[in-house]
Amino acid sequence: MATFTYEGKTSSGEVRKGNIDAADEKTARNQLKKMNINPTSIKKKSAGGFFQGKVTNKDLVLFTRQFATMIDSGLPLVQCLEIQSKQAENPVFRDELTVIKEKVESGSTFADALKSFPKTFDTLYQNMIAAGEVGGILDTILNRLAIYLEKNEKLKRQIKGAMSYPIITMVVAFVVVTILLVFVVPQFATMFADMGRELPAPTQFVIDLSEWLQANIVYLLVGIGGTIYGIRYSYKTDGGEVFWDKFLLRAPVIGNVVIKVSVARFCRTLGTMLSSGVAILEALDICGKTSGNRVIEDAVNFVRQGISEGRTVSDPLTETEVFPEMVCQMISVGEATGALDVMLNKVADFYEDEVDQAVENMTSLLEPMIMAFLGVVIGGLVIAMYLPIFTMAAGV
16 A cells, blocks of 8 residues: 555546555546546655654644534534644645545545544544444544543653653763763873872772773674664564563563553543443454553453453453452442443543652652762762872872
8 A cells, every 4th residue: 555645626626635545556546536536646655754744643632622622513524624634734644634534525434534544543543433423423432532542642741751761861871971981081091000009999990991991882882782672673573572561561660650551541442432332342452452562462352352252341351460459340340330431431540640640659769769870870980080189199
């Protein structure tokens, strides 16, 4: 499937421009004719380079919220798409919305039109829109989607914020220490060599470390790069993905946050889909694929298999030993009272608040640890370099 940029005219003479996905140019032309567009120019889009834009989560959240408001106000679907396609700031998203509008105009359902751009509108989005169209509650579904996307985006920002601080701090510390050892320490080493005195053990250790680093820095950088590449490559394998996702769930400090995020995302996704009329087996299938963690996905698939055999949600969920006991008990209560979707959303609200607290606790715990580490390493280097000078001053 390739993307073609086209320009053409409708039967009324109106000029149309946009993108269309098709297997080849001939198929693209046929699709345009079915949409009552006579193409005057059609070109295959390049595969996309480094600077090619993409539709961000922010774009999708803004579109969904505005689109829900328009539909709720009683505007026709095609008119809503027309307005959104013209006011979208992202040119890639603007082109996609134009294609979707044209497909809806030519008789396609909104959900089927969204399938042309699966990278922007994932399976969850498509299924919820389909359920809204069938049930005649598209405005309600769009509002639920907007809330879901906003909460999901908040979870992502929390995780990124929690992870970026220690990673950036450690990278900066590594760069600073490397610069000191490669460029600064050799200057001290030359000065100490001219003095002709035996150096204190800490100073000699730092000088030896500096000499080793200068001789092996290329190998060290290659080793670090190779390790990162190896981890990323292993994550693409079936066994490697399970290993690293399991490691994340069990890792000290960060593991607690990952579990809470996974539970919040699972409950929010499943609760939103069930309340929108999506069948539970289909909803669980989508929940597994959008979980972002292979261990969670396998657990959800196990639950799905159990339900297909006539079991409840809570029993196989408890057997996975992945989700906290409280979650399983609350889901059991939701099933017993016939309000599973409501209970799932309550659990999601609770765990989203827990994520806030867990991220705050993790940051509070990591900050003094990182500061202490930096103080010991960088302070130790400085003291080691000035120790011979202090020794000489004491002797005088």
